Amino acid sequence: MGNWEENVRKVVPYVPGEQPKRANIIKLNTNENPYPPAPGVEEVLRQYQASELRKYPDASATDLVNAIAENYGVQASEVFVGVGSDDVIAMSYLTFFNGKDPILFPDITYSFYDVWAEEFRVPYVTIPLDQDFHAVLSDYDRPCGGIIIPNPNAPTGITEGRAFYEELVKRHPNQVVIIDEAYIDFGGESMLPLIHTYDNLLVVQTFSKSRSLAGSRIGFAIGNEKLIKYLMDVKYSFNSYTMDSVTIQLGRAAMEDKAYFKECVGKIIDTREWTKQELKRLGFVFGDSKTNFIFAKHPNLDAAEVFQELREEGIFVRYFPKERIKDYLRITIGRREEMETLIASLEKKVQAKSC
Numbered sequence: 051m052g053n054w055e056e057n058v059r060k061v062v063p064y065v066p067g068e069q070p071k072r073a074n075i076i077k078l079n080t081n082e083n084p085y086p087p088a089p090g091v092e093e094v095l096r097q098y099q100a101s102e103l104r105k106y107p108d109a110s111a112t113d114l115v116n117a118i119a120e121n122y123g124v125q126a127s128e129v130f131v132g133v134g135s136d137d138v139i140a141m142s143y144l145t146f147f148n149g150k151d152p153i154l155f156p157d158i159t160y161s162f163y164d165v166w167a168e169e170f171r172v173p174y175v176t177i178p179l180d181q182d183f184h185a186v187l188s189d190y191d192r193p194c195g196g197i198i199i200p201n202p203n204a205p206t207g208i209t210e211g212r213a214f215y216e217e218l219v220k221r222h223p224n225q226v227v228i229i230d231e232a233y234i235d236f237g238g239e240s241m242l243p244l245i246h247t248y249d250n251l252l253v254v255q256t257f258s259k260s261r262s263l264a265g266s267r268i269g270f271a272i273g274n275e276k277l278i279k280y281l282m283d284v285k286y287s288f289n290s291y292t293m294d295s296v297t298i299q300l301g302r303a304a305m306e307d308k309a310y311f312k313e314c315v316g317k318i319i320d321t322r323e324w325t326k327q328e329l330k331r332l333g334f335v336f337g338d339s340k341t342n343f344i345f346a347k348h349p350n351l352d353a354a355e356v357f358q359e360l361r362e363e364g365i366f367v368r369y370f371p372k373e374r375i376k377d378y379l380r381i382t383i384g385r386r387e388e389m390e391t392l393i394a395s396l397e398k399k400v401q402a403k404s405c
């Protein structure tokens with residue numbers, strides 16, 4: 051037996067939320083959209099000719115890039131697309147996080163950030179959120195190789211408001227600051243209007259949540275032309291054809307249907323606010339979520355236990371067995387009926403504990 055394993059890149063992988071095979075479950079564990087994608091997406095699938103697949107896709111995904119640029123009022127040269135924002139962020143790490151100083155991100159945040167740092171051997175330091183899960187601006191005043199932070203944060207659902215993130219970008223002109231806006235469409239204030247003011251600001255968004263296309267894997271970054279050019283160079287040096295021909299058209303169709311998008315997001319926000327009221331009535335404690343999920347704890351309930359019990363009832367939520375957040379459940383906002391079933395089940399558990 052040789053010792054080839056000494057030369058292996060060993061990583062502790064990110065653990066994605068469960069995708070259960072059982073039918074008739076209520077799936078509130080991976081922040082998917084409960085509504086189907088825009089009708090135009092289905093139309094693209096129906097019309098697509100299999101014979102087209104013999105050709106390589108358009109490496110620059112022009113139709114999709116143009117639809118995104120048009121929607122946000124930016125130039126196509128300011129848009130980068132990838133296979134989910136996970137791919138976009140991974141490429142951004144490779145491209146922008148090459149300094150000697152550690153990159154910074156919150157201690158409680160998207161659990162992929164430290165995985166990429168480990169994988170790409172980027173030094174990093176996590177900056178603790180305060181006890182109410184808010185980020186503290188002055189804690190980021192230190193030499194660093196870059197910053198990545200979600201607006202709003204995950205899994206807390208909390209946003210710090212545009213002024214906070216702007217200040218972060220302004221105070222670090224010599225580093226790229228990546229604002230991960232995976233959930234921005236559910237009520238946060240996007241940083242997109244500031245991409246021409248700050249040449250070190252990269253805003254990343256996704257079609258997975260607000261546009262109901264998690265299964266198609268589409269993410270994008272918007273920033274000044276120079277940032278995008280550097281990202282493209284790295285992407286083309288890695289895999290030129292990341293996005294397939296069908297997905298390019300599915301994404302275009304989803305982006306073009308603005309009315310449908312608005313309607314879906316509106317329904318989810320309404321259901322979220324209803325769910326907040328109900329959770330509050332039951333005694334749950336949570337921050338003011340501007341996302342399609344609520345991160346909540348209950349003084350009398352054991353989160354790990356509730357997670358298991360709900361799972362047995364066919365209601366899947368997310369639980370993170372990590373020190374500062376082990377009392378919390380992350381509950382995705384589904385359809386109103388699904389949330390009613392969840393609330394009814396939680397109500398029984400709360401009542402059982404109080405008598």
Ligand SMILES: *Cc1c(COP(=O)(O)O)cnc(C)c1O
Nearest residue numbers: 134135136160204232256258269
């Ligand atoms: C869901 C999510 C992503 C990744 O989404 P993709 O499906 O890869 O586009 C990135 N960042 C955060 C904070 C997320 O919650």
